[in-house]
Amino acid sequence: MKMNKKLLLLTSIVILFPILWGVTIWSQLPNQIPIHFNLVGQANNFQSKPLAVFGLPLFLLLVHLFVIFVTARDPKNRTMNEKMVKVIYWLTPIVSLSVSYLIYSKALGSTTNPSIFVSTLLGLIFVMMGNYMPKLKVNHTIGIRLPWTLNSEENWYKTHRLAGKLWVIGGLILLLEAGLQFAAPYVMGIVILAIVLIPILYSYQLSQKNR
Secondary structure: OOOOHHHHHHHHHHHHHHHHHHHHOHHHOOOEEEEEEOOOOOEEEEEEHHHHHHHHHHHHHHHHHHHHHHHHHOHHHOOOOHHHHHHHHHHHHHHHHHHHHHHHHHHOOOOOOHHHHHHHHHHHHHHHHHHHHHHOOOOOOOOOOOHHHHOOHHHHHHHHHHHHHHHHHHHHHHHHHHHHOOOHHHHHHHHHHHHHHHHHHHHHHHHHHHO
């Protein structure tokens, strides 16, 4: 995957935009800002205003740069699907804007349920990623990177084809749950376990059959 410097610059600016946002509403923000919430949506972890406004976007920027650089250095990613490349570039900026919106809105007294917000965000990400998973070719940085998938193109393809379907279904379930507001944290946990563990077990089973 050839590094797109212009896109990298644009996405990095978007990641840091919450800093400008936070400075703009600085006087309205409390000195201690909630950054983590329990299952019922109550804040259970707080950070100082400077750390929340400046620290989180800067941390996400470092994560973004690391992911892009590592992905670009993998020679197996040279033929990566162009749409998947854009997803990789834009995933962290979307997370940065979404998480910052949640933190700032809760700090300013919003009654938004964080669990519902996170379910919606994860649901959209899972649907988006699931659509492109079957198009991923064998590589060492993105996808379900197991000894069995990396050693067999057939195993990789079948595992990611199944994972893609599961991620889309899981994402739709989370979006539905965000609307119904039935038991978001528990549904979210079950969905995440399912879309992670089922492909791993399926991949292992395929490897045993091939032996």
